[in-house]
Amino acid sequence: MITCGLDIGAGSTKGVLLEDGRTLRATALVPTRGNPNAAVRAVLERMVEEENLLPGEIEYVCTTGFGRYGYLERDLQVSDITASARGAVFLFPGTRHIVDVGTQSSRAIGATETGRVTRFKMNEKCAAGAGRFIERCSKYLQVPIEEMGPKALTAAQPKMISSVCAVLAETEIINNVAEGVPIQDMLMGIFLSLAQRTQSLMRYVGVQPEVTLVGGLVHNPGMVRALENTTGLNVNHSPTAHHAAAIGSALLGYQRLQKLRAAPAVGG
Amino acid sequence: MTPVAAGMDIGSTTAKCILLRGSEVVGKSLNPVGVDIVRDAERAFELALADAHLERADVGFVTGTGYGRYKVQFGQLAVTEISCHAKGANFLFPKTHLVVDIGGQDTKAIKVGDLGEVVDFAMNDKCAAGTGRFLEVCANALGFDIGDIGPLSLQARHPVKVSSTCTVFAESEVTSLVSRGKERNDILAGLHGSIVNRSLSLMQRVGIEAEVTFTGGVSRNEGMVRAMESRLGQRVNVSPLSQYIGAIGAALMGQERLEAAAQ
Numbered sequence: 377m378i379t380c381g382l383d384i385g386a387g388s389t390k391g392v393l394l395e396d397g398r399t400l401r402a403t404a405l406v407p408t409r410g411n412p413n414a415a416v417r418a419v420l421e422r423m424v425e426e427e428n429l430l431p432g433e434i435e436y437v438c439t440t441g442f443g444r445y446g447y448l449e450r451d452l453q454v455s456d457i458t459a460s461a462r463g464a465v466f467l468f469p470g471t472r473h474i475v476d477v478g479t480q481s482s483r484a485i486g487a488t489e490t491g492r493v494t495r496f497k498m499n500e501k502c503a504a505g506a507g508r509f510i511e512r513c514s515k516y517l518q519v520p521i522e523e524m525g526p527k528a529l530t531a532a533q534p535k536m537i538s539s540v541c542a543v544l545a546e547t548e549i550i551n552n553v554a555e556g557v558p559i560q561d562m563l564m565g566i567f568l569s570l571a572q573r574t575q576s577l578m579r580y581v582g583v584q585p586e587v588t589l590v591g592g593l594v595h596n597p598g599m600v601r602a603l604e605n606t607t608g609l610n611v612n613h614s615p616t617a618h619h620a621a622a623i624g625s626a627l628l629g630y631q632r633l634q635k636l637r638a639a640p641a642v643g644g
Numbered sequence: 645m646t647p648v649a650a651g652m653d654i655g656s657t658t659a660k661c662i663l664l665r666g667s668e669v670v671g672k673s674l675n676p677v678g679v680d681i682v683r684d685a686e687r688a689f690e691l692a693l694a695d696a697h698l699e700r701a702d703v704g705f706v707t708g709t710g711y712g713r714y715k716v717q718f719g720q721l722a723v724t725e726i727s728c729h730a731k732g733a734n735f736l737f738p739k740t741h742l743v744v745d746i747g748g749q750d751t752k753a754i755k756v757g758d759l760g761e762v763v764d765f766a767m768n769d770k771c772a773a774g775t776g777r778f779l780e781v782c783a784n785a786l787g788f789d790i791g792d793i794g795p796l797s798l799q800a801r802h803p804v805k806v807s808s809t810c811t812v813f814a815e816s817e818v819t820s821l822v823s824r825g826k827e828r829n830d831i832l833a834g835l836h837g838s839i840v841n842r843s844l845s846l847m848q849r850v851g852i853e854a855e856v857t858f859t860g861g862v863s864r865n866e867g868m869v870r871a872m873e874s875r876l877g878q879r880v881n882v883s884p885l886s887q888y889i890g891a892i893g894a895a896l897m898g899q900e901r902l903e904a905a906a907q
Contacts, residue, residue, distance in 0.1 A: 410820065480813065502771070503812030512812070543772035543781065543811045544749065547656070554679040 378429070379436045379633060381463075381626030382416055383456065383619070384408065384443030387479030387507065387592065389415035390622040393423050393434065397630035402427050403619050412443035438629030440621050442480070454628050457485055457496050462624030464588040465491035468612040472584040475574055475603065475611070476591045476621070479507040484577040486584065491624070497580040503542040505573030507592055510599075513566050516546060517559060521596075524563050528598030531564035545569070567602035575606050588612040590620035647704030647902055650692070651895030652685055652719065653728065653888070654712030657748030657776065657861065659684050660888050661692035663703065664895035667735075671696025672888055681715040689718070705898035709890050711749070721898060726754055726765050728893030733857040734760025735892055737881045741853035744843050744872070744880075745889075746862035748776040753846040755853070760893075766849040772811040774842025776862045781811050782835050785818045786828050793832050794867035800833030814838070836871040844875060857881040859889040 378401065383390040389408045393401040402423040408415045424431060438452040439445075440459040456476075464474040465487060474485040481500035487493055499505050503512075514521045535557045539545040552562055578587075587609050593599040594613040604611050616623075646666050653660040655677065663671035673691030677684045685708070693700065708716030709728040716722070725745075733743045734756055743754040750769035757763050772778050783793045804826050808814040814835070821831050839862070847856075856876065862868050863886040872880055885892065 410823065480816075502810045508812055539770075541771040541773075541811070543777055544770075547749070551679060 377630070377633070378434050379438065379626045379629040380420070380423075380434045381459070381622040381624065381629060382419065382437065382439045382441075382444075382447060382450070383459065383622040383625065384412045384416060384439060384441040384446060385478060386442050389419050389441075389443070390619045391416075391419035391423055392619050392622040392626050393427060393429075394623065394626035394630060397627055397634075400616070400623065403616065403622070405618070408443065412446040416447050436629045436633045438625040438632070440625040452629055452632055454625050456621050457483060457493055457498075459621040459624035459628065460590050461485050461487040461493045462491040462627050463620030463622070464590050464617070464624075465489070466623055466627060467614065467617055467620060468586060468588045470586040471588040471612065473578065473581070473587045474620075475578065475587060475589050477505075477507055477570070477574060477589075477593045477599070478591050479511070482506050482574060482577065484574065484581045486581045495581045497577045499573070499577060504540050504545065505570060509542045509545070509570065510566065510593075512542060512546065513549065513563075516550065517553070517562065519559065519563065525567075525596035525598035527560050528563035528567055529601060531560040532558070533561050534564035534568055535561045536565045537569040563598060564602065567596075567598045568606065570599065571602040571606040574603065578607065583607065583609070585609060586612055588617065588620075590617045592618055594618050648696075648698065648702050649895045649898035649902060650689065650703050650706045651728070651891040651893065651898065652688060652706065652708045652713075652716045653725065653890035653894060654681060654685050654688075654708060654710040654715055655747055655861075655890075656711050656750075658887075659688035659712070660891040661688040662888050662891035662895045663692050663696045663698065664892065664899060669885070669892070671698065672891075674887065677712065681712045682717055685712065685716045686718070705902050707894040707898040709894040721901065723894060723897050725890045726752060726767075727762055728890045728897065729859055730754050730756040730762045730893065731760040731896050732889035732891070732893030733859060735896055736883050736885060736889065737855065737857050740855045740857040740881055742847065742850065742856045743889075744847055744856060744858050745860040746774075746776060746839070746843060746858075746868070747860040748780075751775050751843050751846060753843065753850050755850040764850045766846040768842070768846060773809045773814075774839050776860070778811045778814065778839060779835065779862065779865070781815050782818050785815045786822065786831065788828075788832075794836075794865035796829050797832035797836045797867035798870060800827070800829045802827070802830050803833035803837060804830045806831070806834040806838050832867070833871075836865075836867045837875075839868065840871045840875045843872070852876065854878070855881065859886045861887050863887065
């Protein structure tokens with residue numbers, strides 16, 4: 377039985393196909409670019425093609441993320457908090473604390489060993505502490521996003537950012553450029569300041585090992601290092617953890633479908 | 645002849661200089677601030693001297709204020725911009741008891757006593773929301789020059805509410821409002837309203853007074869002045885010298901020092 381999880385985010389749309397609630401068959405990712413429907417279509421097409429499936433073989437579709445209500449052919453929608461927690465525990469069974477830094481919001485989530493959410497704290501009001509801040513830094517420091525992390529790891533003296541606002545931090549960084557601060561030191565400072573903002577969310581929830589990072593920043597070794605240095609904890613991460621919320625929603629879809637099938641048919 | 649006192653208000657975005665002789669402004673200047681603040685402060689002083697046809701030796705006292713007040717290396721005194729705004733507003737509008745100052749990077753509400761002293765203040769300098777920077781970022785996103793958006797906002801027919809507080813998110817919101825076919829003037833009206841709401845909460849913290857004076861670079865924006873007035877339900881004082889109020893206050897502080905020394 378194949379279920380599909382779709383995480384329709386502000387930055388990108390992630391999809392996964394899960395077989396029998398156990399085996400990850402396919403993953404796909406495309407930029408959302410303000411058009412969630414086109415992104416969902418592209419993600420589905422890519423996965424169906426990759427796995428040589430007939431469209432009917434996907435038995436259940438569960439959406440999550442910022443744009444989860446936008447896909448009308450869904451069978452179910454779940455909150456991204458619930459989905460991220462499930463997905464993180466699926467990937468790293470020892471996970472009790474999940475950190476998700478998304479493009480437009482970030483969250484810390486406490487979870488049980490079955491991936492049920494116990495507590496969470498979210499920042500969605502302010503770009504400082506969200507992935508958007510990194511995107512902007514990439515633009516004005518002219519370092520492609522994928523190069524920021526590796527470069528930050530070479531920092532000798534990370535230059536911390538004192539502004540708590542993404543816009544005011546921009547001015548601060550431009551002043552640092554003018555003063556000749558090495559780029560790698562600024563990059564590490566950016567990740568450390570983001571890690572500090574994340575840590576305050578984590579503290580609110582109460583940190584319990586293991587900690588798992590999910591979302592787009594799993595690809596960024598600078599952010600992983602910053603988070604580990606700031607919290608003093610080991611942080612689970614893997615490229616697949618970018619899809620954690622999509623995996624979680626596929627799992628929740630699978631469980632729902634099983635329940636529906638087990639229930640006696642109504643009205644004979 | 646009465647000596648001249650210079651007030652230098654070095655803000656995050658512009659440097660302002662006022663030369664004051666008695667109660668007369670004899671020279672003024674305004675220039676952008678870049679990375680080399682020391683040089684920009686120097687330049688503001690030179691421009692004001694040229695404007696007044698004066699020499700450096702004619703100036704008896706230099707007072708710095710604003711974010712970059714310690715970069716005025718030729719100054720004799722540095723005073724916070726809060727005190728200077730209170731003093732400057734009292735000089736232009738003796739009956740004012742509340743000053744709202746919206747600058748390029750911060751916003752303040754200052755409660756002022758009868759003599760231009762600070763009674764209380766509330767400030768946002770942590771976040772670009774509700775500051776001139778917010779307007780600048782959003783004006784850029786709409787493809788407008790910052791100088792043009794005030795009058796355009798007044799042409800709005802159906803103001804659109806902008807729900808994001810964060811400047812970065814407001815920028816994306818503006819882009820998506822445009823793509824949903826909203827009129828740019830209507831969006832501008834919403835943006836102006838959002839700044840007014842932010843400054844209103846600061847004003848309420850110190851208490852709203854009968855005579856309010858609006859200062860700082862954003863007070864030059866006519867749309868902001870109208871939006872503020874309609875939200876407050878009262879007129880607000882604005883002067884062509886509004887942007888110089890901090891510098892005027894600084895010059896007045898210097899003048900007091902000169903008078904004290906002369907006695």
